[in-house]
Amino acid sequence: MKLLNRSLQYLSVTILVVVGIWSVIFYFDFRDEVYDIVDEGLEDQLELLNEHVREDPSLLETTTFENGMFSISPITYEEALIYQEEVFEDALMPLPYDNDLEQVRMLSEAYLVDGEYYKYQVISSTVEEDDLIESLFWFIVWLYIALILTIILVNNWALKNLWSPFYKVLDELKQFRLGESKSLSPVTSHTTEFRELKQVADDLVERTTQAYIYQKQFTENASHELQTPIAIIRSKLELLLEKATLSDDDAETVGEVLDITSRLNQLNRSLLLLSRIDNKQFVENDHISVNDLVRQIMDDLEEIRSYKDVSIRIKENDSLTIFADPHLGKILFQNLLTNVIDHNKPGGSAEIKISNNGFKICNTSDADALDKEQLFRRFSKKQETTTGNGLGLAIVKAICDHYGFEIDYSHDEMHCFQIFFN
């Protein structure tokens, strides 16, 4: 959920509660205030009635409210005790000229006139609670709507203006690609938090980039540094083998170590190549004819192919040219072609298809479909039968990624690798 909607959600619920409680308190307070005013008026009225009665005792005959807003009725002494003090009450009664029952406020008090007790009652129309609640309710509703609308407007404005640095930083971070982007572009803000956010994001990016560069350089440097010791081991062992002083067993052991040294060297070179691809050190791009390159590699591999008894069919639908470093281009296709020979079955076959925008290479094999997820991962060696270092396809993938080529693996009787050059 977006920040705007989230804050709106919180605010609308909070405001609803606040406005609700406030309106209840307001209602009771307002009603009491109205009653106070009405009651004071009734007291004055009663005082006035008392004076009128003294001047005109005939008013004592007015036992109903028919002709005015008061009534006087004789009561017993016991009843008079109840009305000794002023008694206010709400009542419903028909008002003159109006047959409907109206809500009225009524004040009753007992008076002693010529030794007789009388109950004086005055009434005044007052607010009807229903009406009050209803109009108050609508006021609250409109107030609520007005508040929410204001919040939406203010929030929108605030998000657009106040929060714009935040969204800029967010966008920058989304766009950030390790190893591709240099640093985040500057964002100015007067808000402390956003300035801090930007600062923290910058620091993070810088540290990550540094770590990435160090790590890349480390692999490359380590591989380079290993070359010389391997060279020493190899030359020493070769010289040792040339001496006729070794027993056959010893010589065989030395030979095995020599073979392992070669594997070590191969591994080291592959790592070096990978880190150099990752470090983007191949920039001498040129137009390469895939058709020519594949034929040339086929030619180089001819003896191995015939030795392994694998037949390869090339189908050249179009002539395909790619723009890449010739060295990397050669490694890319060489790895794929060596793979179809090495991982084939005796008497098996392979198919190469070169078309306008794609290259497809398929081979027969006794192996089941390979795990697509693991296939291109570094050191994801599956079969124990090969002594490959598990980096061949990782290198293929790295080269494809480097040039934005798309590589896919599928299995349908044959194992197929397909590259789309776009």
Place this chain on the structure above:
Amino acid sequence: MKILVIEDEKQLLKSIEESLEKEHYIVETASDYPSAVEKVFVYEYDCILLDIMLPHGNGLQLLEKLKDAGKSENVIIISAKDSLDDKLNGLELGADDYLTKPFHLAELNARVKAVLRRNTLDGKSTIDYGNVSLDPDDRIVKINQQEVSLNRKEFDILKYFLINKKRLITRTGLAEHVWGDHIDQADNFDFIYYQITNLRKKLEEAESNIEISAVYGVGYKLELQ
């Protein structure tokens, strides 16, 4: 033939020296930049092996000086860096060849011989051993004056053996030399054996007096019968 090896790693220097002496060259060594400069400009060498990373200087700087003095054409750069830039710079500065560490001694030997052959015009361009004569330029092999037909790879293998006669050639070294970097997996050792067997057969049929013998299961050696 006089060869100067400029390499700061003493152990490797020793191995290279030992290997080259087996070919009966006069080998001199230098293990830092100043002593290398001194030797290069005082004496004449038929071939110079030059490491790029040197104490107190850079091999490429030295190469530049050699180029100015017109002496750079018999230099082989040996470097742990197979970085393309260094390679191109080196070759642009007139170096004859560029060899990446770690190399096989047989490969180094072949490269040195190639430089020597190119720079010494003694009129004879064939490599002879026993009754076998191989012309690297015209790619012709003659045994007992009779031309023998070899396919391209068999020719390369034989040439490599002739250059490194009586020296150990490892299977991996041979595979790398003839089939390039990517075919030195143990997986393919049987394949190398198969190739050698074919070549042996052809040499035998042509009644050559040289033979390729196996060395402890790690490699081969070319010797007179």
